[in-house]
Amino acid sequence: NLITLVVDNARLHTEKQQRIEQLATLNARYIASNEQLKVTHERLIKSEKRLNDILDSLDSVVWSMVPETLEVLYLNQAAKDVSGRAVEDFINDRQLWMSIIYPDDRARVQNSLVESIRTGMQKITYRIVRPDGELRWLFQHMHVVYDKAGKAERIDGITVDVTQHKFNEDLLKQRNEELQLALDKIQEVQSHLLQSEKMASVGQLAAGVAHEINNPIGYINSNLTSLKGYVEDLLALLAKYEQAEAVFADAGRLAEINAFKRQMDLAFVKSDVLDLLAESHEGAFRVKKIVQDLKDFSHAGGEDDWQWVSLHAGLESTLNIVNNEIKYKAHVVKEFGDIPEVRCLPHQLNQVFMNLLVNAAHAIDKEGTITLRTGTENDTVWVEVSDTGKGIMPEHLSKIFDPFFTTKPVGKGTGLGLSVSYSIIKKHNGEIKVDSRQGEGATFRIILPVDSSAEK
Missing domain, CATH: 3.30.565.10 (Histidine kinase-like ATPase, C-terminal domain)
Structure with a gap:
């Protein structure tokens, strides 16, 4: 029995030593694991701080909220610069964000929120009113996160202050309108310049055109003078014929009429009067053509x-x-x-x-x-x-x-x-x-x- 007691005692001692060694090993592992958890936790804290610092350094507002209640889950410090209100105010008052939206834009923003839950994403531009009454233009991009059941869990978004961009856009639009007015004015001046140059050209051609018109007018006048003489002679001849009608058998009168016909060269007059009329007609047509061409050339460009x-x-x-x-x-x-x-x-x-x-x-x-x-x-x-x-x-x-x-x-x-x-x-x-x-x-x-x- 003594031997058995000694053997059992030795075995128990050995098991005790092994157990102590196992506990020591587990304790060492626990300490190491705990140290690792502390390091990881510190890293997470530093990483979260770094992320927050990065987000707070942005000019754009980064945010996250619950769709149904508008409860703010996250909001970076840019919200204060953009809205003129502290971040805590938005966290404490769920309706604050909606209340600062410009009244004319509020319904449109609410509709956009509803639509984002249906489509998963929305973009919208709207205005807010700062405490000092200043209007700011914001561009907002929203993305919806759903749970496993497909229910909208939160809305994440980024909001950019585009007031300066909008101002530049309006200024550019104004400048474009001014440029268009200037262009219209230039085109008007150019049109006047075109017409002025045309009239200057007409002035330079005036002497030549007058000469061109005077030539046909000259022979028209000359022809009409000759025609006047012919007509007078023809009238005189007719008068003599009228006198001879009563005494047609008078040989002396007939001889007188024949002599007058030879004197006035009646055959030539009869042919030349037609030529003169044709020539006068041609001259008149030339004058008309020159005047019409000049009128067409002088036609105002704007018309x-x-x-x-x-x-x-x-x-x-x-x-x-x-x-x-x-x-x-x-x-x-x-x-x-x-x-x-x-x-x-x-x-x-x-x-x-x-x-x-x-x-x-x-x-x-x-x-x-x-x-x-x-x-x-x-x-x-x-x-x-x-x-x-x-x-x-x-x-x-x-x-x-x-x-x-x-x-x-x-x-x-x-x-x-x-x-x-x-x-x-x-x-x-x-x-x-x-x-x-x-x-x-x-x-x-x-x-x-x-x-x-x-x-x-």
Whole structure:
């Protein structure tokens, strides 16, 4: 028994030592685990603080709330800067946020909250009223978080103060309106400038036009004078016939009548009176045509309409107006191709043709040739005005379309003709090009789309 007692005692001692060692190990593990939990907890605290510090450093309001009660679960410090109210006020008063929304926007925000629960996300812009009465524009993005049952658990959101952006937007809108007014004014001034240049051109052509009108008027007057004499003679002849009716058998009277007929050359009068009338009619038609062309050319630009017209007709009409400027200096050659009608502002294009034709005539010192060519290329129509004049100096080629640039003597040109022409062609979505060599003449080419009124 003693031996058994000793053995049991030894075994118990061994088990006790093992148990003590196990407890020591478990205690060490517990201490280590506890230390690890403390470290993790400290890290979580630091991480949460860091996250809060980051969120509080944002200019945007970050928030979370319960949909049904509007209870605020989280709100960063930006709410104070944006709303002018402490964060604690929103946490303590669930209706505060809704109460500071501008009355006109409140119903829209409430509807947006309801809609966000249905769709899961909403964006809205609205206004709030700060304690000092200042209005702030806010842009809000909301995201709904659902529980496992699909019920809306909370709404997370971010709200950005866009007051400055809205102010800049309104300012930009105001500036755009001002720019539009300025553009309208510029276009009005440009229209007046266009008409002024047109009237200046009419003034330059006035002497030539007067000459063109005076020529047919001159021979109309001359013809009418001759007609007056013829008619007087015819009336006198008729009077003699009336006197002879009663004594028709009187041979002496008949001889007198025949002698008078020979004297007035009745056969010639009878044929020439018709020629004079035809010539007078032609002269009157020429005067009418010149006046009509001049009237068409003087047509106010603002009243012009987009029309489908023949450019050949416009060239012919313009040639009729500037004929006196050209006929003593140049021979006009027409090389017209087969071109379709063009949708354009015809009176404005006629002004371009006139500017180019007059410039071509002025570039010729004595005698030369002005060639008009037309043709098509792809979906465009082109018109060329070439002259055999003195050409354009190379250093002037880049300036000829600048307003008020002219190489003519003072009083001979406004410097607006080619500038206005350039503007008109650009208005037609076209191009105007020039090719010139000094001493060899110049060629201006106008390229127009068939439908110039169509936007690019």
